[in-house]
Amino acid sequence: MAPTPNELPCQKTTLTDMRTSKVADVEVVLVTGGAGFVGSHTIIELLNVGYQVVVVDNCLTSKPPRKGETLPAVLRRVQDITGMNLDFHMVSLLDRQALRKVFLLYKVDVVIHFAALKAVGESVKRPLDYYHNNLTGTITLLQVMSEVGCKRLVFSSSSTVYGSAQYFPTDEEHGTGVGITNPYGRSKYVCEQIMKDLTVADKEWRVVLLRYFNPVGAHESGLIGDDPLGVPVNLMPYLAQCAVGRRDVVHVFGGDWDTPDGTCVRDYMHVVDLAKGHNAALAKVSDKKFTGAKAYNLGRGKGISVLEMISAFSKACGKEIPYKIVGRRRGDVRRTTCSGTLAEKELSWKSSRTVDDMCRDVWRWQSKNPNGYE
Template identity: 55%
Template sequence: MTPLTNGDTMRPAILVTGGAGYIGSHTVITLLEREEEYSNYDIVVVDNLSNAYNRAPNEKKPESLRVIEDLTNKNLHFYPLDIRDAEGLSRVFENHNIDCVIHFAALKAVGESVDKPLEYYQANITGTGTLLEVMRKYGVYKLIYSSSCTVYGEPERLPLDEGHPTGRTLTSPYGRSKYFCEEMMKDLCTSDKNWMVISLRYFNPVGAHISGRIGEDPSGIPNNLMPYIAQVAIGRLNELKVFGNDYKTSDGTGVRDYIHVVDLAEGHVKAIKLFQQHGFGGFHAINLGTGTGYSVLEMISAFERASGRKVPYKIVGRRSGDIAANYADVSLSHRLLGWRAIRTLDDMCKDTWRWQSANPNGFKKV
């Protein structure tokens, strides 16, 4: 694909790896909607389509990105490749004037990682290492990393702040892969002062774009709670499995800090601005959450209110890798990013239901 140019010079570009997936696509549309701030940037997406729907083999872009272009009336660049493909990544950097990278591309299900540890280490650690090597090769040192609250492991205290130890009591290969990547980035920043890495530690993203036209569309049986609830409510699945009701929580079910995916996307936009601050550099970890925890049963109840549908569920045994509760201390994101989550639990459920009810089969129209 020939990059857009501004006179004889390539326009600066933001590279989004995994940008056709759930969080990536919502970040891409947020960037495109911020015309006053990013109108001079090309948006370049790399995705191997392992968790994105492409409606026909001859289509050049997956459905999520096609919808985004339709909603924003703007074009973006897309490359269907795996980040472990160093040669393919190098061609992307040669075709575009990459200014910074937002790195989402990874496998992300805690339970699945216990069953498939090698696949998770290959995709998440090897893939990230390859990306960093290619960035260094082309002199691109600004990275926003999609990390996770799982790096904290079993909480020693709540709420979880960025000073909480990481790596000590990790409960899944997924969490370990995120932790190892953060450690790799810390070492890189120590070795070379050109690097600027912002590791955004997500809590639990849910919800969908207000249009109802892009949302979470997992391949196969959902690994995360909200899309599972939504698919039960729409009738695609018969009932929800609740993994354990004997945790030390208010109702015995797991408690998590759920954050609207659009709030999360806006956190990435805010993070880009940190790169522009004089003297900013090195590795920085920042929590993105709401600071409030909700149990599984509270989430079911809230979704039933939003959808007007009953969500049948069955209590089953605990799932390997899960913990009882976690929720964020988000004071650092307020101070450093000037960002805070503004969408409520009701917003999360209503927006999810708007997406799911309008698209009962996700991006697949049949």
């Protein structure tokens, strides 16, 4: 029998600033997948504005804590950057009992749900793993949140829900679910549908669906950045690893797309801009006038090609990055470009960093940490 919120043994909701030892009443944000790329950058922004942060991550695709340590290296560095503490639980969303225990330990006010498998190409090869992790994990999370009465959620969705988009820049009016080219995108689409259904069934839920375009870049400190396990499947970490000599040549998937230079066009945005978008989304789900589930695109509204990005990164790191055009990758689409008008109007959010900022910050991160968090 699930306990009601009033029966929960809540941990006192306090936040300790390591620099000042100041303790203040704050909202508790539970972040799933917080040891990953977007999650870790977002936590910095959350801590900076005074939220208490609890992270749930099983380190499926990120580096786990070293032996004898309680935090993964990335989150230790987040603490160093912000001077603030956070709590980490190495728990899978698929482990209902362990997840419930975390919710019973804190009075969680709101959840940001990043945890997912995200590699488009891999999802074509391993659809069951993707559906199991992304859908079962999300359903379990929503069930546990319902049990404890925590009904505010910000969800990491993706531009892949638009499939092969019919017009550019693509806005939220564009249909979703039709023509999605891979299981990863379909898992995001189904998660969105589940959340919409939930808010229809129970009016207490308030959900913001953030449809990210292509986050790249790194924190300006150079202390944290994208450090995927194994061979990177995204362009920027691959480029960065080439630049430090860990990879020989960048594979460009397809040179015969219907785009100006034949390579795919993506709407790259700086991860710190994206991270700040989550604070805007938290404000939205905290607004008592807001109900239901609403989707917002987060992107820059400017498409650039893979070859243009290789050239911009080569300039930033001062080395020519060798590349080779190979066959198309299953699951890819020709082009994505975001209309961010709605987020600007209703969330007061707009990305400000340029492609050169993205490349400079990725290079700072990778050159300071050639082996990532190792």
